[in-house]
Amino acid sequence: MALIHLTIVTPQGKPFDADAQRVLVRTTGGDVSILPKHIDYAAALGKGEARVTEADGSVRRAEIEGGILHVASDQVQVITHHFKWTDDAQN
Protein backbone atom coordinates (compact mmCIF):
# COMPACT_ATOMS: atom_id res chain seq x y z
CA MET A 1 0.00 0.00 0.00
CA ALA A 2 1.19 3.47 -0.80
CA LEU A 3 2.34 5.55 2.14
CA ILE A 4 3.29 9.14 2.73
CA HIS A 5 6.37 10.16 4.64
CA LEU A 6 5.29 12.47 7.40
CA THR A 7 7.72 14.75 9.21
CA ILE A 8 6.53 17.00 12.00
CA VAL A 9 9.09 19.56 13.10
CA THR A 10 9.19 22.26 15.75
CA PRO A 11 12.19 24.38 16.73
CA GLN A 12 12.46 22.19 19.82
CA GLY A 13 12.62 18.89 18.01
CA LYS A 14 11.11 16.38 15.65
CA PRO A 15 8.10 14.77 17.32
CA PHE A 16 7.29 12.57 14.32
CA ASP A 17 9.33 11.33 11.39
CA ALA A 18 8.04 8.12 9.79
CA ASP A 19 5.81 6.66 7.12
CA ALA A 20 2.09 7.10 7.60
CA GLN A 21 -1.14 6.24 5.83
CA ARG A 22 -2.73 9.63 6.18
CA VAL A 23 -2.65 12.80 8.17
CA LEU A 24 -5.49 15.15 8.99
CA VAL A 25 -4.84 18.73 10.04
CA ARG A 26 -6.86 21.87 10.56
CA THR A 27 -5.86 24.54 8.08
CA THR A 28 -7.12 28.10 8.16
CA GLY A 29 -9.62 27.04 5.50
CA GLY A 30 -10.85 23.93 7.31
CA ASP A 31 -9.81 20.34 7.93
CA VAL A 32 -7.58 18.81 5.28
CA SER A 33 -6.61 15.17 5.04
CA ILE A 34 -3.53 14.19 3.09
CA LEU A 35 -3.38 10.77 1.46
CA PRO A 36 -0.65 9.31 -0.76
CA LYS A 37 -0.23 10.82 -4.24
CA HIS A 38 -1.57 14.18 -3.17
CA ILE A 39 -0.80 17.15 -5.41
CA ASP A 40 2.07 19.39 -4.19
CA TYR A 41 0.42 21.61 -1.67
CA ALA A 42 1.02 24.24 0.98
CA ALA A 43 -1.47 25.61 3.47
CA ALA A 44 -1.46 27.71 6.61
CA LEU A 45 -2.46 25.86 9.74
CA GLY A 46 -4.88 27.16 12.30
CA LYS A 47 -5.48 25.98 15.82
CA GLY A 48 -6.93 22.54 16.07
CA GLU A 49 -6.55 18.81 16.38
CA ALA A 50 -4.37 16.73 14.07
CA ARG A 51 -4.82 13.02 13.46
CA VAL A 52 -2.00 10.87 12.19
CA THR A 53 -2.82 7.38 10.89
CA GLU A 54 0.42 5.49 11.20
CA ALA A 55 1.67 2.82 8.82
CA ASP A 56 0.23 0.08 11.04
CA GLY A 57 -3.20 1.73 11.09
CA SER A 58 -3.11 3.12 14.62
CA VAL A 59 -4.30 6.69 15.02
CA ARG A 60 -2.56 9.31 17.10
CA ARG A 61 -3.95 12.67 18.03
CA ALA A 62 -2.19 15.93 18.65
CA GLU A 63 -2.80 19.61 19.08
CA ILE A 64 -1.31 22.10 16.66
CA GLU A 65 -1.39 25.87 16.64
CA GLY A 66 -0.09 27.84 13.68
CA GLY A 67 2.56 26.91 11.17
CA ILE A 68 2.18 25.40 7.74
CA LEU A 69 1.55 22.13 5.99
CA HIS A 70 3.80 21.39 3.06
CA VAL A 71 3.40 18.50 0.64
CA ALA A 72 5.96 17.73 -2.05
CA SER A 73 5.77 14.37 -3.84
CA ASP A 74 4.49 12.31 -0.90
CA GLN A 75 6.84 14.03 1.53
CA VAL A 76 4.45 15.66 3.96
CA GLN A 77 5.78 18.21 6.40
CA VAL A 78 4.05 19.89 9.27
CA ILE A 79 6.11 22.89 10.35
CA THR A 80 4.90 24.56 13.50
CA HIS A 81 5.92 26.09 16.80
CA HIS A 82 3.23 24.49 18.89
CA PHE A 83 2.75 20.77 18.68
CA LYS A 84 1.66 18.42 21.42
CA TRP A 85 0.53 14.82 21.38
CA THR A 86 -2.75 14.55 23.23
CA ASP A 87 -3.02 10.75 23.51
CA ASP A 88 -1.52 9.47 26.72
CA ALA A 89 -0.51 6.08 25.39
CA GLN A 90 2.63 7.47 23.83
CA ASN A 91 4.74 10.25 25.25
Added chain:
Amino acid sequence: MAGASMKDIKLRIRSVESTMQITKAMQLVASSKLRGARARMEASRPYMKVARTAVWDIALHNTGAQSDYVIPREIKRRCYIVIAGDRGLAGSYNANMFKRIEWDSRDANCCVIPIGRKARDFYARKGVPIVTEIEKVEGLTLETCTEIAREVMARYDDGTYDEIVLAYTSFVSVLTQKTKLKPLLPLDAHDAPERTNRQMLCEPGADKLLRQFLPEYLAGLIYSAACDSFASEQAARRVAMDSATKNAGEMIEDLSLRYNRARQSSITQELTEIVAGAEH
Protein backbone atom coordinates in the same frame (compact mmCIF):
# COMPACT_ATOMS: atom_id res chain seq x y z
CA MET B 1 64.36 40.72 54.17
CA ALA B 2 64.08 37.09 53.18
CA GLY B 3 61.20 36.70 55.61
CA ALA B 4 59.20 39.57 54.14
CA SER B 5 59.59 38.24 50.62
CA MET B 6 58.55 34.77 51.82
CA LYS B 7 55.39 36.27 53.21
CA ASP B 8 54.75 38.15 49.96
CA ILE B 9 55.15 35.01 47.93
CA LYS B 10 52.85 33.10 50.24
CA LEU B 11 50.14 35.77 49.86
CA ARG B 12 50.58 35.73 46.12
CA ILE B 13 50.18 31.94 46.00
CA ARG B 14 47.03 32.19 48.04
CA SER B 15 45.50 34.79 45.76
CA VAL B 16 46.36 32.80 42.63
CA GLU B 17 44.88 29.72 44.24
CA SER B 18 41.57 31.42 44.89
CA THR B 19 41.50 32.75 41.32
CA MET B 20 42.13 29.23 40.10
CA GLN B 21 39.22 27.96 42.12
CA ILE B 22 36.96 30.50 40.44
CA THR B 23 38.16 29.75 36.91
CA LYS B 24 37.85 26.04 37.59
CA ALA B 25 34.28 26.46 38.83
CA MET B 26 33.37 28.60 35.81
CA GLN B 27 34.81 25.97 33.53
CA LEU B 28 32.68 23.27 35.13
CA VAL B 29 29.55 25.39 34.91
CA ALA B 30 30.24 26.15 31.25
CA SER B 31 30.78 22.45 30.50
CA SER B 32 27.48 21.44 31.99
CA LYS B 33 25.59 24.30 30.32
CA LEU B 34 27.26 23.42 27.05
CA ARG B 35 25.78 19.93 27.17
CA GLY B 36 22.22 21.24 27.42
CA ALA B 37 22.84 23.97 24.87
CA ARG B 38 24.19 21.52 22.33
CA ALA B 39 21.15 19.29 22.72
CA ARG B 40 18.82 22.26 22.13
CA MET B 41 20.89 23.34 19.14
CA GLU B 42 20.76 19.88 17.55
CA ALA B 43 17.02 19.70 18.16
CA SER B 44 16.39 22.94 16.28
CA ARG B 45 18.31 21.94 13.15
CA PRO B 46 15.68 19.73 11.45
CA TYR B 47 13.11 22.53 11.75
CA MET B 48 15.39 24.96 9.99
CA LYS B 49 16.11 22.58 7.15
CA VAL B 50 12.51 21.63 6.53
CA ALA B 51 11.11 25.13 7.01
CA ARG B 52 13.67 26.68 4.68
CA THR B 53 12.70 24.34 1.83
CA ALA B 54 9.02 25.02 2.39
CA VAL B 55 9.44 28.80 2.51
CA TRP B 56 11.41 28.83 -0.71
CA ASP B 57 8.93 26.52 -2.39
CA ILE B 58 6.20 29.00 -1.58
CA ALA B 59 8.25 32.11 -2.33
CA LEU B 60 9.35 30.89 -5.74
CA HIS B 61 6.01 29.38 -6.53
CA ASN B 62 4.63 32.66 -7.85
CA THR B 63 5.59 32.31 -11.45
CA GLY B 64 5.93 35.75 -12.94
CA ALA B 65 5.67 38.12 -10.03
CA GLN B 66 8.27 37.44 -7.37
CA SER B 67 7.45 37.99 -3.77
CA ASP B 68 8.39 41.27 -2.04
CA TYR B 69 10.40 39.27 0.41
CA VAL B 70 12.74 37.87 -2.23
CA ILE B 71 13.68 40.93 -4.27
CA PRO B 72 16.57 42.91 -2.72
CA ARG B 73 15.95 46.63 -2.25
CA GLU B 74 18.39 49.47 -2.39
CA ILE B 75 19.79 49.53 1.13
CA LYS B 76 19.32 52.80 2.94
CA ARG B 77 18.84 51.51 6.41
CA ARG B 78 19.81 48.17 7.79
CA CYS B 79 18.78 46.53 11.03
CA TYR B 80 21.03 44.07 12.78
CA ILE B 81 19.74 41.55 15.25
CA VAL B 82 22.87 40.90 17.27
CA ILE B 83 23.10 37.84 19.46
CA ALA B 84 26.03 38.07 21.88
CA GLY B 85 26.68 36.81 25.38
CA ASP B 86 25.10 37.60 28.73
CA ARG B 87 28.46 37.59 30.48
CA GLY B 88 32.11 38.18 29.72
CA LEU B 89 35.08 35.92 30.42
CA ALA B 90 34.45 33.89 27.31
CA GLY B 91 37.64 34.54 25.41
CA SER B 92 37.07 36.66 22.34
CA TYR B 93 33.48 35.49 21.87
CA ASN B 94 31.79 38.87 22.32
CA ALA B 95 34.59 40.98 20.83
CA ASN B 96 34.65 38.94 17.61
CA MET B 97 30.96 39.53 17.06
CA PHE B 98 31.16 43.29 17.60
CA LYS B 99 34.20 43.61 15.36
CA ARG B 100 32.53 41.68 12.58
CA ILE B 101 29.46 43.91 12.66
CA GLU B 102 31.49 47.08 12.86
CA TRP B 103 33.30 46.03 9.73
CA ASP B 104 30.12 44.95 7.95
CA SER B 105 28.13 48.06 8.82
CA ARG B 106 30.84 50.64 8.11
CA ASP B 107 29.11 52.16 5.08
CA ALA B 108 25.46 51.79 6.05
CA ASN B 109 23.05 53.61 8.22
CA CYS B 110 22.10 51.00 10.75
CA CYS B 111 20.38 50.23 14.00
CA VAL B 112 20.45 47.16 16.20
CA ILE B 113 18.30 44.82 18.20
CA PRO B 114 20.75 43.47 20.77
CA ILE B 115 20.04 40.11 22.38
CA GLY B 116 22.19 39.47 25.45
CA ARG B 117 23.45 41.86 28.08
CA LYS B 118 26.92 42.30 26.60
CA ALA B 119 25.47 43.30 23.24
CA ARG B 120 23.08 45.76 24.83
CA ASP B 121 25.79 47.38 26.94
CA PHE B 122 28.14 47.61 23.98
CA TYR B 123 25.68 49.36 21.67
CA ALA B 124 24.29 51.59 24.40
CA ARG B 125 27.83 52.75 25.08
CA LYS B 126 28.57 53.32 21.42
CA GLY B 127 25.36 55.24 20.88
CA VAL B 128 24.04 53.06 18.07
CA PRO B 129 20.23 53.36 17.85
CA ILE B 130 18.60 50.43 19.63
CA VAL B 131 15.16 49.34 18.47
CA THR B 132 14.28 46.91 21.23
CA GLU B 133 16.51 44.95 23.51
CA ILE B 134 16.36 41.48 24.97
CA GLU B 135 18.48 41.10 28.04
CA LYS B 136 19.04 37.37 28.21
CA VAL B 137 20.14 34.88 25.61
CA GLU B 138 19.91 32.02 28.06
CA GLY B 139 16.37 30.74 28.12
CA LEU B 140 15.22 32.88 25.18
CA THR B 141 11.71 31.69 24.35
CA LEU B 142 10.01 31.21 21.01
CA GLU B 143 7.39 33.75 22.07
CA THR B 144 10.04 36.44 22.48
CA CYS B 145 11.54 35.49 19.11
CA THR B 146 8.10 35.76 17.52
CA GLU B 147 7.68 39.26 18.93
CA ILE B 148 11.02 40.32 17.44
CA ALA B 149 10.17 38.70 14.12
CA ARG B 150 6.79 40.45 13.92
CA GLU B 151 8.35 43.78 14.74
CA VAL B 152 11.11 43.58 12.13
CA MET B 153 8.70 42.31 9.53
CA ALA B 154 6.32 45.20 10.13
CA ARG B 155 9.20 47.66 9.81
CA TYR B 156 10.43 45.95 6.69
CA ASP B 157 6.94 46.18 5.22
CA ASP B 158 6.59 49.89 5.92
CA GLY B 159 10.06 50.56 4.52
CA THR B 160 11.80 51.67 7.72
CA TYR B 161 14.46 49.06 7.06
CA ASP B 162 15.59 47.73 3.73
CA GLU B 163 17.48 44.79 5.09
CA ILE B 164 17.32 42.75 8.27
CA VAL B 165 20.47 40.87 9.18
CA LEU B 166 20.83 38.31 11.92
CA ALA B 167 24.30 38.22 13.50
CA TYR B 168 25.12 35.13 15.52
CA THR B 169 27.95 32.76 16.32
CA SER B 170 27.78 29.36 14.77
CA PHE B 171 29.00 26.42 16.80
CA VAL B 172 31.43 24.35 14.74
CA SER B 173 33.14 22.44 17.52
CA VAL B 174 34.14 23.10 21.12
CA LEU B 175 37.34 24.71 19.86
CA THR B 176 35.96 26.57 16.84
CA GLN B 177 33.08 29.01 16.63
CA LYS B 178 32.37 31.26 13.69
CA THR B 179 30.57 34.57 13.57
CA LYS B 180 27.89 34.60 10.92
CA LEU B 181 25.76 37.27 9.30
CA LYS B 182 22.57 35.92 7.87
CA PRO B 183 20.13 38.09 5.92
CA LEU B 184 16.61 37.49 7.21
CA LEU B 185 14.75 39.89 4.94
CA PRO B 186 14.87 39.86 2.01
CA LEU B 187 15.21 36.10 2.21
CA ASP B 188 18.78 34.87 1.92
CA ALA B 189 19.26 33.95 -1.73
CA HIS B 190 22.07 31.55 -0.79
CA ASP B 191 19.44 29.32 0.75
CA ALA B 192 17.36 29.18 -2.41
CA PRO B 193 17.08 25.77 -3.98
CA GLU B 194 17.34 25.37 -7.72
CA ARG B 195 14.30 26.74 -9.35
CA THR B 196 11.74 24.14 -10.20
CA ASN B 197 8.62 24.68 -12.18
CA ARG B 198 6.52 22.28 -10.24
CA GLN B 199 2.87 22.96 -9.93
CA MET B 200 1.85 23.62 -6.38
CA LEU B 201 -1.41 24.48 -4.77
CA CYS B 202 -1.24 27.17 -2.09
CA GLU B 203 -3.99 27.98 0.33
CA PRO B 204 -4.74 30.83 0.85
CA GLY B 205 -2.58 31.98 -2.08
CA ALA B 206 1.22 31.98 -2.12
CA ASP B 207 1.61 35.62 -1.11
CA LYS B 208 -0.81 35.50 1.76
CA LEU B 209 0.58 32.20 2.95
CA LEU B 210 4.11 33.54 2.94
CA ARG B 211 3.07 36.67 4.80
CA GLN B 212 1.37 34.52 7.40
CA PHE B 213 4.18 32.04 7.85
CA LEU B 214 7.20 34.34 7.64
CA PRO B 215 7.03 35.70 11.21
CA GLU B 216 7.01 32.13 12.48
CA TYR B 217 9.83 31.13 10.20
CA LEU B 218 11.95 34.15 11.15
CA ALA B 219 11.23 33.50 14.82
CA GLY B 220 12.44 29.93 14.29
CA LEU B 221 15.60 31.28 12.65
CA ILE B 222 16.26 33.67 15.52
CA TYR B 223 15.57 30.95 18.09
CA SER B 224 17.86 28.48 16.41
CA ALA B 225 20.59 31.11 16.01
CA ALA B 226 20.27 31.92 19.71
CA CYS B 227 20.70 28.23 20.58
CA ASP B 228 23.74 28.10 18.32
CA SER B 229 25.22 31.24 19.87
CA PHE B 230 24.57 30.12 23.41
CA ALA B 231 26.35 26.83 22.78
CA SER B 232 29.24 28.77 21.22
CA GLU B 233 29.42 31.09 24.22
CA GLN B 234 29.61 28.19 26.65
CA ALA B 235 32.25 26.45 24.54
CA ALA B 236 34.32 29.63 24.28
CA ARG B 237 34.05 30.18 28.02
CA ARG B 238 34.99 26.61 28.77
CA VAL B 239 38.13 26.83 26.65
CA ALA B 240 39.09 30.25 28.05
CA MET B 241 38.59 29.10 31.63
CA ASP B 242 40.46 25.89 30.98
CA SER B 243 43.52 27.78 29.83
CA ALA B 244 43.17 30.24 32.71
CA THR B 245 43.12 27.34 35.16
CA LYS B 246 46.20 25.87 33.52
CA ASN B 247 48.01 29.20 33.66
CA ALA B 248 47.14 29.60 37.31
CA GLY B 249 48.52 26.12 38.00
CA GLU B 250 51.78 27.02 36.28
CA MET B 251 51.98 30.24 38.23
CA ILE B 252 51.48 28.43 41.52
CA GLU B 253 54.22 25.97 40.64
CA ASP B 254 56.57 28.80 39.80
CA LEU B 255 55.74 30.70 42.97
CA SER B 256 56.13 27.60 45.14
CA LEU B 257 59.59 27.10 43.71
CA ARG B 258 60.46 30.70 44.54
CA TYR B 259 58.98 30.32 47.98
CA ASN B 260 61.02 27.21 48.71
CA ARG B 261 64.16 28.86 47.44
CA ALA B 262 63.57 31.86 49.67
CA ARG B 263 62.94 29.58 52.63
CA GLN B 264 66.10 27.59 51.95
CA SER B 265 68.21 30.70 51.62
CA SER B 266 66.85 32.12 54.86
CA ILE B 267 67.72 28.87 56.67
CA THR B 268 71.19 28.86 55.16
CA GLN B 269 71.71 32.42 56.21
CA GLU B 270 70.61 31.69 59.78
CA LEU B 271 72.92 28.68 59.96
CA THR B 272 75.82 30.72 58.68
CA GLU B 273 75.13 33.33 61.33
CA ILE B 274 75.02 30.70 64.12
CA VAL B 275 78.22 29.03 62.94
CA ALA B 276 79.94 32.39 62.63
CA GLY B 277 78.80 33.25 66.17
CA ALA B 278 80.06 29.93 67.62
CA GLU B 279 83.51 30.32 66.06
CA HIS B 280 84.21 33.45 68.10
